[in-house]
Amino acid sequence: MNRSKTMRVSQGAQMTRKKRDLGFSLLLLLPAVVITTIFILVPVIDSVRESFLDYKMKNIISGRPGEWNNFANYIKLTANAKLGPAIVHTFLFCLVVVLLQFVFGMALALVLNSDIKGARFLRSIMMMPWCVPTVISALTWMWLFQPQYGFIRWFTGIVTGGRVTDLALLNNPSTALAGIAIAALWKQIPLTTLLLLSGLQNVPDSIEEAAIMDGANAWNRFFRITLPYMKSVIKVVLSMAIIENFKQFPLIWTMTGGGPDNSTTTLAILSYREAFVSNNLGSGAAVTTVWMLLMIVVVIVFNKLMGDNQTT
Amino acid sequence: MQKQIVRKWITMITAVCLVGGLTACGSGGSSGAGKDAAQTSKETLAAGTEKTAENAETETSAEPVTIKFANYALLEDAYTDFWNGVKEGFEKEHPNVTIEWVTAPYADITSQVITMAGAGDKCDIVFGENTWISTYEDAGFAVPVSDVLGEDFVSGFHENAVESCSIDGTAYGVPLYVSPFILYYNTDIFKQAGIDNPPATYDELLADCEKINGMKTADGNVIYPFGQTTASVPISGTSINSMIYNFGGQVLDADGNLSIDNDGFHQTFEMLQTLDDKGYNPQNAKLKDLRNLFALGQLAMYYDQSWGIAGVKAINKDAETYTKSAVPLKGGSGDGASILSAAVLILADNGDARKEAVKELIEYILRDEVLGDYLANIVPAYPAMKSMSQPDNAVLTGAADSISTAVASPSIPQLNDLNLELDTLAQAVTVSDEDVDKAIEEFRASAKTLLQ
Numbered sequence: 001m002n003r004s005k006t007m008r009v010s011q012g013a014q015m016t017r018k019k020r021d022l023g024f025s026l027l028l029l030l031p032a033v034v035i036t037t038i039f040i041l042v043p044v045i046d047s048v049r050e051s052f053l054d055y056k057m058k059n060i061i062s063g064r065p066g067e068w069n070n071f072a073n074y075i076k077l078t079a080n081a082k083l084g085p086a087i088v089h090t091f092l093f094c095l096v097v098v099l100l101q102f103v104f105g106m107a108l109a110l111v112l113n114s115d116i117k118g119a120r121f122l123r124s125i126m127m128m129p130w131c132v133p134t135v136i137s138a139l140t141w142m143w144l145f146q147p148q149y150g151f152i153r154w155f156t157g158i159v160t161g162g163r164v165t166d167l168a169l170l171n172n173p174s175t176a177l178a179g180i181a182i183a184a185l186w187k188q189i190p191l192t193t194l195l196l197l198s199g200l201q202n203v204p205d206s207i208e209e210a211a212i213m214d215g216a217n218a219w220n221r222f223f224r225i226t227l228p229y230m231k232s233v234i235k236v237v238l239s240m241a242i243i244e245n246f247k248q249f250p251l252i253w254t255m256t257g258g259g260p261d262n263s264t265t266t267l268a269i270l271s272y273r274e275a276f277v278s279n280n281l282g283s284g285a286a287v288t289t290v291w292m293l294l295m296i297v298v299v300i301v302f303n304k305l306m307g308d309n310q311t312t
Numbered sequence: 313m314q315k316q317i318v319r320k321w322i323t324m325i326t327a328v329c330l331v332g333g334l335t336a337c338g339s340g341g342s343s344g345a346g347k348d349a350a351q352t353s354k355e356t357l358a359a360g361t362e363k364t365a366e367n368a369e370t371e372t373s374a375e376p377v378t379i380k381f382a383n384y385a386l387l388e389d390a391y392t393d394f395w396n397g398v399k400e401g402f403e404k405e406h407p408n409v410t411i412e413w414v415t416a417p418y419a420d421i422t423s424q425v426i427t428m429a430g431a432g433d434k435c436d437i438v439f440g441e442n443t444w445i446s447t448y449e450d451a452g453f454a455v456p457v458s459d460v461l462g463e464d465f466v467s468g469f470h471e472n473a474v475e476s477c478s479i480d481g482t483a484y485g486v487p488l489y490v491s492p493f494i495l496y497y498n499t500d501i502f503k504q505a506g507i508d509n510p511p512a513t514y515d516e517l518l519a520d521c522e523k524i525n526g527m528k529t530a531d532g533n534v535i536y537p538f539g540q541t542t543a544s545v546p547i548s549g550t551s552i553n554s555m556i557y558n559f560g561g562q563v564l565d566a567d568g569n570l571s572i573d574n575d576g577f578h579q580t581f582e583m584l585q586t587l588d589d590k591g592y593n594p595q596n597a598k599l600k601d602l603r604n605l606f607a608l609g610q611l612a613m614y615y616d617q618s619w620g621i622a623g624v625k626a627i628n629k630d631a632e633t634y635t636k637s638a639v640p641l642k643g644g645s646g647d648g649a650s651i652l653s654a655a656v657l658i659l660a661d662n663g664d665a666r667k668e669a670v671k672e673l674i675e676y677i678l679r680d681e682v683l684g685d686y687l688a689n690i691v692p693a694y695p696a697m698k699s700m701s702q703p704d705n706a707v708l709t710g711a712a713d714s715i716s717t718a719v720a721s722p723s724i725p726q727l728n729d730l731n732l733e734l735d736t737l738a739q740a741v742t743v744s745d746e747d748v749d750k751a752i753e754e755f756r757a758s759a760k761t762l763l764q
Contacts, residue, residue: 056725057451060430080761081754148536148594148605171596173744257544257732260596260739261746276423277546278729278762279447 044292051289055282066282073286082265083287087294090266093177094245094298097184101241102234104185105192112193113200123194130190138254141183145170145255170256173263180255180264184245192237199233200226235306242302246295267291375408377669379662380435382414384421390622394686402676409669422447429453434660436670442476442654442720443550443727445485450725454484455661460671461486473696476652476720485656486674487696489687491618492650492718493554494711495638501527501535501612510613510638510710512648514558514583517641521592524612537592539602539614540584542738547599549731551615552738553651553721556580560646563734568724570759572752579644581741581748588742595743607631615640617653618708619691637711652718654696726762733758 051073053066077083108126112119129137144151147168156167169179203226211221227234249268252258258265258273267287275284385391399411414435416424422444425435429451438448448454457465457477466474469487477485497510505524511517521537529535540555541548553563561576587593594605603620605611607627624631642648657677659670677683680700687693687703694702694715702712724730733755740751 057426057447057453060426061434061452063430076761076764081757146601148597148601148610149533149608168595171743173739257735259544259735261744262736273729273732277732278726279450280726 047285048289048292050282051285053282055280055285057279057281059281069282073280073283076283077286077290082262082270083290085262086265086267086270089177089264090246090268090291090294093181093184093248093266094242097181097188097245098238098241100181100185101188101192102238104189105196105237108189108193109196109200112197123197126193127190129186130188130194132187134187134250135254137183137187138251141179141186141251142170142255145179147171171260173261176256176260176263180252183251183255184248187251188241188244192241195233195237195240196230199230199237202233203229231306238306239299239302242298243295246298247291267294375665376410377408377665378410378412379437379666379669379673380412380414380433381673382416382421382425382435382438384416384418385439386413386415387417390626390690394690398677398682401682402673405676406669406672409672411673426451426453429660434662436660436662436666437673438658438660440485440656440658442485442487442652442656443546443723443731445477445656445658446479446723446725446727448658449479449484453660454658457483457486457659459661460659460667461674468698469696470698470715472652472715472718472720473654476654477656478720479723485654485658486678487654487656488677488683489691489693490652490654490696490715490718491693492652492711492714493551493615493617493640494650494708494714495613495640496606496616496621496624496707497613497636497638498606498609498611498634499636500634501609505612510636511641512639514641514643518586518590518592520612521587521590525590525592527612529609533608533610535609536594536605536611537613538587539597539605539611540587540593541597541599541602541615542584542593542735542742543596543598543601544732544735544739545598546728546731548738549728549734550651550653550721551599552580552584552734553731554640555583555615555643557649557651557719557721558640558646559583559643560649561644563730564722564724566722568722570756570763572756572759576644576646578748578752581737581752583643584738585741585745585748593742596739603627606635609634618693618711621692621707622690632707635707637708639711639714639717648714648717650714650718651721652715655691655693724763729762730759733762 050066052068052071054069054072055066058064059066112123112126116122132140145153145168147153147166147170152169153165153167157165169175169182207225207229208221211225216224247268248266249272252264252266252269253272256264258269267290271284271287271291273284274287275281278284383395386395395413399413403410414424414428415421421438421440425438425448428435434453438444440448445454465486466483470490473487473490474483476490477483477487495510501524502508502510502520505520505527507520507523511520517538524535524537527535541551556563556577559576559579561574561578561580562571563577565571584593588595594601594611597605599616599620600623602611602614602616603623604627606614607624618637621631621635621637624635640648640650657674659667661667678697678700683695683697684700684703687695687700688705692703692705692708694708694712736758737751737755740746740754741748744751
C-alpha cells in the first residue's frame with residue numbers, strides 16, 4: 001500500500017518535472033520562433049501575397065496596398081519566353097557547380113589531410129578566394145575573361161602558340177554560363193574544402209587501421225569507411241552549395257547581366273529584372289514564388305536522396 | 313539541482329535579452345524614420361504658419377531647414393570634391409539651410425531613395441539621369457519642376473533639354489548638362505589609314521573600317537575600326553536606341569507604345585550584323601570596354617556620350633592629343649539624329665520650406681561659376697541652360713552641331729528593361745548570328761510582354 005502510494009507520488013513529481021521541462025523548452029525555443037516568424041515567414045508570406053497583386057514602386061511610397069489583378073503576374077510570366085530557359089539555366093548552373101565543387105573540394109581536402117609539407121600554410125592561402133566579396137570576385141573574373149584585352153585571352157594565345165587568339169567565354173552564348181561557373185567554383189571551393197577537411201579529420205583512425213589490417217585497399221577504404229563516416233558533413237556541404245548556387249545573383253549580374261542573348265538569365269536574374277529594372281514588384285514576386293517552390297522541390301528530393309544523418 | 317536551476321535562469325534571461333535587443337533594434341529603425349517624418353511635418357507646419365504671416369518670406373528663409381540630397385556621384389572620386397564644394401559654398405551663402413547627403417552606388421541609389429520614401433523619409437533632390445525620370449514619376453516621388461521652380465523656369469533652358477526630362481509635356485527633372493551619343497575618333501589611326509575626315513554616313517563608315525581593318529598597334533595588338541556597345545547593361549540599349557534614330561527609326565512612338573515596324577529599326581540591326589560579320593565592332597562590349605580600347609589606341613572610333621572622354625583620359629591622360637569628335641552618322645533615310653542624354657535633378661515635395669531651400673540650391677548649382685566650371689574641368693558636356701557658355705573644349709567642338717539634331721526619347725517606367733531587350737536583340741544578330749527578321753520578332757514578343 002505504502003509502496004504504491006510512494007510510486008504515485010513519484011509519478012506525480014515526474015509529471016510535474018516533465019511539464020516544467022516542456023515549458024522551459026518552449027521558452028527556449030521562443031526566440032528562434034519569433035525571429036524566424038518576423039524575418040523569414042512574414043516576408044515570404046508577404047512576397048507570395050504580392051505575387052497576386054498589381055504592386056509597384058508607387059505602392060511603397062504612397063503606402064497604398066496593391067490590388068488583386070486576377071493572376072496577371074503569373075499569366076505574364078507564362079507568356080514570357082524567358083521563364084523556361086531561366087529554369088533550365090538555374091538548374092544546369094546549380095548542378096554543374098555543386099558537383100564540381102564537391103569533387104574538387106574533396107580532392108583538395110584529401111590532399112590537405114595527408115602529411116604533405118606546408119599543409120597548414122596551404123590551408124590558409126586556399127581560403128583567400130572565399131574571403132573576397134562576391135562582387136569583387138565577379139569584377140576580377142570579368143576582367144580576366146574580357147574578350148579584347150583580358151588576361152585569359154592573352155594567356156591562351158601564348159599557351160596554344162597563337163592558334164587560339166580569340167577565346168571569349170563570356171561572349172559566346174554556349175560558354176558564358178561555364179565562364180560564370182568557373183568564377184563560382186574559384187570562390188566556393190575553399191569553404192567546401194575546409195568543411196570536408198574537418199569531416200575527414202573526424203573519421204576514426206582505428207577503423208581505418210582495422211580496414212587496412214583486413215586488407216582493404218585505398219579505394220574501398222574511401223568509399224566504404226571514409227565517405228559513410230562523413231555523411232553528415234557532406235549533407236551540410238551539399239545543402240549549402242545547392243542553396244548558394246540556386247540563388248546565385250551577384251556573380252551573374254556583374255559578369256554578364258544575364259547575357260549574351262539571355263544565355264545566363266537564371267531565375268534570380270529574371271526576378272531582379274522584373275522587380276527592380278522594370279519596377280514591377282508584383283511580377284518580380286511571382287518569379288520569386290515559382291523560384292521558391294522549385295527550391296522546396298529540390299530540398300525534398302535532396303533529403304530523400306541523402307536519407308538521414310546516420311553514418312551506418 | 314540548484315546549479316541546474318541557476319543555469320536555466322541564466323539561459324532564460326539571455327534568451328529574453330536577445331529577443332528584447334532585436335525588437336529594440338527593429339523599433340529603433342522605425343522610430344528614426346518616425347522622427348524624420350515628424351521633423352518633416354514640423355517643417356511643413358512651420359512653413360504653412362509662416363505663410364499666413366505678413367512677412368512670410370523673410371521668416372521662412374531664416375528658419376533652419378535641412379534638405380536631403382541623394383547623390384551617387386559623391387562616391388565617385390572624380391566628382392566628390394565638386395559636390396562637397398557645392399555644399400560648402402551654398403551653406404555659406406544660406407546659413408539657415410543644411411544639405412544632408414544620402415549616398416549609394418549608382419546602381420543602388422534609386423532603390424535606396426524609394427525605400428526611404430516608403431518609410432516616410434523622402435529625399436528632396438536626386439541627382440540622376442533623364443532615363444530615371446519615368447521611374448520616379450511612376451513611383452509618385454517626382455513632382456513637376458514647375459511646382460518648385462515656378463512656371464517660367466523652362467524659358468531658361470534649351471527646348472530639347474527640357475523635353476528630354478518631360479513626361480506628357482511636363483518637366484519632372486531639371487537638366488544640368490546634356491549630350492547626344494557622338495562619334496569619337498583617333499586622329500593618329502585615321503592618319504595611318506589615310507583617312508582625312510571622319511565618316512558622315514554609315515556607308516562611309518564601312519569604307520573607312522575596311523581601311524583600318526587589319527591594322528595593329530606598335531605592340532602588336534589588334535585595332536578595332538568601330539565601337540558600338542551591345543553588352544547587357546541599360547546604357548548599351550540607350551546607345552543602340554540612339555543608333556536607331558541615326559537611321560531615322562524609332563522603338564517607341566510619342567505615346568510610349570512599341571513602334572518597331574520602320575525601316576530605320578530594321579536597318580540598324582542589319583548594320584550591327586554587318587559590322588560584326590566583318591569583325592569591325594568588338595563583340596558584346598560595354599562602354600567601359602570601348603573607352604579602355606580607345607585609351608589604349610586599339611579602337612579607331614566609337615559612339616559615346618560627351619562625358620565618356622573623361623573615362624578615356626582617366627586611363628590615358630594623353631588621349632586628348634589624338635581624340636576628336638564628330639556628329640552622329642547618317643543612315644538610311646535618317647538625318648543622323650541621336651538621343652539626348654541629360655544629367656538631371658529630380659525633385660520631391662516635402663513642404664514649402666524645403667521646396668524653397670531646394671529652389672535656392674538649384675539656382676546656386678546652375679550658376680556659370682559653379683556648373684560652368686564643372687563642365688569645363690570635370691565633366692565635358694554641353695550645358696542645358698541657354699545663358700551658360702559652351703565649354704571651351706577642343707575635343708567636343710566637332711560634335712557641337714549634334715545638340716540641335718538630338719531628340720528626346722519617350723520616357724516609360726520600363727525603359728531600362730526595354731533597353732536590356734535591345735541589347736539582347738543586338739546580341740542575337742551578332743554573337744548568336746541569328747537572322748535579323750527572326751531576332752526582331754523575338755524582340756517584339758519580349759517587348760510586348762514587358763510593356764503590358
